Amino acid sequence: MDAMPKWAEVILIPLISLILAFFLSGLVILAIGENPIRALQIMISGALGSTYGWGYTLYYATNFIFTGLAVAVAFQARLFNIGGEGQAALGGLGVALICLYIPFPHWTMALPAAILGAAIFGAFWAMIPGYLQARLGVHVVITTIMFNFIGASILNYLLVDILRPPTSMNPATARFPDATNLPSLHDVLSVVGIPFSRAAPANISFFIAILACIVIWVLIWHTRLGYQIRAFGQSESAAKYAGISPEKIIMVTMLISGGLAGMMAINNVMGEAERLVQNAVEGAGFIGIAVALMGRSHPIGVFLAAILFGFLYQGGAELSLETSIPSDLIVVIQALVILFTGALDDMVRAPLKSMFLMFRKPEATPKAPKPAE
Structure with missing residues (x-):
């Protein structure tokens, strides 16, 4: 017992x-x-006291759900993926290329393609460290942290010299076509008669993040692959004895983890900025580590921890303004x-x-x- x-x-x-x-x-x-009591009241009021505050809290939380899930999946196989920053940044590149260069008549067609593009680019950026660990024994902690800086440098070059419109001095892409703009929570909730702030950046990708939590829960705890990932994480030698390939598990886990981190770009690039800008990730990849730790690497825990950190971000912003x-x-x-x-x-x-x-x-x-x- x-x-x-x-x-x-x-x-x-x-x-x-x-x-x-x-x-x-x-x-x-x-x-x-x-006064700490007054400070707490300001944080609660600023983050949860209005639909505007909730909109920003849920916007930040959406980013942290994706990056938290990315770290949590890797944790299940005892892999420490701290490359969420770079994977999310490359995911943003995938979203930008799809939204800018493929003409979509409506966001309902652009969204699935953008999700796929973000996941593929993020997974690719995690695949290389995964391959280096699986084949050469190079630890993913070293390679993923290095790939954050490599990814940032690549993105900086592309935004300054390739993707930046000729008439602009800002290192960012052109705005995405209106047909790719995602509905905000105001648009979604107004359909069922629930009032919500139009100015808040929270959008439909929040529901995609919830769906991602459900999918990861099913994958890790109710599929054969999930069992293999958890078995490998508990004991590599026992997993080998059971016929589980360590190389396969490392590669598959890193691909899933990187894909989830890349999908964060649906929220901040496609949903909020509606273009790709420098430093669009804003540290969410590293916050995902804390979210996964606090959430005990379980999707429900990740969701709750992401809401908490969303509260801290938005409440903290209000606190610095009013005190x-x-x-x-x-x-x-x-x-x-x-x-x-x-x-x-x-x-x-x-x-x-x-x-x-x-x-x-x-x-x-x-x-x-x-x-x-």
Whole structure:
């Protein structure tokens, strides 16, 4: 029997870690002369108190869902894909090429093609590090982090010298045709009579992100491939003994992971900016690592953690506008959340496990059978 019930593992540990992170953040805010209670109220009001705030919270959360799922899938095979930044950037290139150079009469036709293009470009950028690990033993942590910088350099060259319109000085592509513009949440919810801010950037890709969570849940826990990925992650030697090819699992896992990271571009490139710009990813690839850690690499946990980080982003922006708290402090709060939910996870887990062991009823010892007379 496990020392700690599953609900404590999934809910209680992240919740306590989050409370500790916010408590320390409150002390930091208090130290700079601001009221932490008022700061929390501003963050909640700014991120959740209006449809405008919700629109930005869900927009950021959509980015983090895709990058969080990308990291979570790799984690299942004990692969540390920290190349989400580069994979999402290359995914944006795939979206831009499809939207700019293929004439679509309507967004319903452009969207599936853009999803495919984003996934293919992101998967390709993850495939190379995957191949290097599978065939040559070069660790994906090294190659994926290097490929972030390579991808940024390639994108910078293309935006400055190839894709930039001749009449523009801005390193960005031309705006996508109107036929490729995705419906916003305002457009979607107004159909069913729900009012929502027209100015918020959240769009239909939020529902695609939810669908991605469902697909990954089915894939990892209800398919043969998912079982092989998890088995390889638990024990490579046991997986080999069972006939599972390590090279195949590494390659397939990295392709899926990179494809998910690339799909983030549906939200920020096609849905919000409606063109490809420099630094469109804005750090979401690295936030995906924290989201996957906090979400315990499970799609439901990733979804909830992404909403939390979306809240931190939008609430933090409002906080820096309405108080003297610098925007850099929001990065500190995010870092504390990452620290407690990731690196200091055992600091919360160990006392909880001891507590559950203390209150658990001892298992009854079976009586020995009486000897035959």
